[in-house]
Amino acid sequence: MAPTVDLEARFLAYVAAENKVEPKHWMPDAYRKTLVRQISQHAHSEVVGMLPEANWITRAPSLRAKLILLAKVQDEGGHGLYLYSAAETLGTSRDQMIDDLLAGKAKYSSIFNYPTLTWADMGAVGWLVDGAAIQNQVMLCRTSYGPYSRAMVRICKEESFHQRQGYEIMMHLARGTQEQKAMAQDALNRWWWPSLMMFGPSDDQSPNSAQSMAWRIKRKSNDDLRQEFIDKTVPQAEFIGLSIPDPDLKWNEERGHYDFGAIDWSEFFAVVAGNGPCNTERLEARRKAHAEGAWVREAASAYAAKQSARRPAAGLPAKPHAA
Amino acid sequence: MSTPDQWPLWEVFVRSKNGLSHKHSGSLHAPDAEMALKNARDVYTRRSEGTSIWVVPSSAIVASAPDEKEVLFAPSDDKVYRHPTFYEIPDEVGHM
DSSP: OOHHHHHHHHHHHHHHTTOOBOTTSOOOHHHHHHHHHHHHHHHHHHHHTHHHHHTTGGGOSSHHHHHHHHHHHHHHHHHHHHHHHHHHTTTOOHHHHHHHHHTTOSOOOGGGGSOOOSTHHHHHIIIIIHHHHHHHHHHHTTOSBHHHHHHHHHHHHHHHHHHHHHHHHHHHHHTSOHHHHHHHHHHHHHHHHHHHHTTOSOGGGOTTHHHHHHTTSOOSOHHHHHHHHHHHHHHHHHHTTOOOSOTTOEEETTTTEEEOOOOOHHHHHHIIIIISTTHHHHHHHHHHHHHHTHHHHHHHHHHHHHHHHHSTTTTSOOOSOOO | OOOSSOOOEEEEEEESSTTSOEEEEEEEEOSSHHHHHHHHHHHHOTTSOOSEEEEEEGGGOOOOOGGGHHHHHGGGTTOGGGSGGGSOOOGGGOOO
16 A cells, blocks of 8 residues: 555646645645746746847837836846745755756756847747747646746736737837838747747657646647647737748638648757757856856845844844734 | 855735735745845836735744644534525515
């Protein structure tokens, strides 16, 4: 009689009945491990995702555009923090996760290993990359792990502005001069396929998918999410007169979906393996930021230690009632 | 590379508007209460979500254990007479 078999069966029935798992609940080790990996990768993606866009803050074409971009990049940092906190409820530490990222041991979304070459890329990233992320994140709002689900709800609320501001940039460029429209089309050409790859390999190539679905961590397959994204995005491109760089793309009346061309998965696996255009640059930027911020962290710690030595109850507000 | 001692964890509670209770928003690391408040403002109220913030050291929170759920909460399940709908009052009496 193995008691864990019993517990695992009960756990599966519990999540299958759409119940949420909270940090102190019993959960299978593999469920915990999968979540730690997935949530921390997700957090790293938000943090590394700040880099390609930060690249354009000082060169935004107007003060309005600059304010929006700053707010968006700040949001991404915040999203990283929500997710790190969610992962910590599973027993890993923030320091461990950051160390893993900086040591190159942890993964983040490969999309951020592509460069942002022109201002139109800020449009394409918001519209397509955030659009694809939203598709995935809306699904994750219903994930079985409570803290992850709550972080996703908060993130989705904020993310919608990201996609809309990106589409607005593309729309303005597409309706501008010939050169501006060409710039928008070029950005769409470069970001389209990597955005489709964000959903991950096809279901038959994705061995962990079935288990994640059974645990109700994932609610939809990679292929289904990708199809939903394409069906939504194609009319948006048509509306602003840009063309999707896929000669095989066409509406399939019978399926009620767009058919699309084959994805070059060799490119995806090469970028995942570290051979994308910006893998080295992104990690170096994170390491540099972490190293250059060391004195700030040390100063804050020293100040806190000094204050708490002076006041016995330091760290807690000296008020009779918190309200 | 990393901070020698990881900063303590704080739980953040935000009052969305006066008249409502503070509600748990999430958590964050900070070296002291003052920084925890400042960070909470930046992380959890970027879109006018709040009029007041509480930060509480996570270590100060005492939580009930999930396996005590039955003992703690089951006793109230069979006390339907604590709900107004348990009592049948004729319609003629009007709203009560």
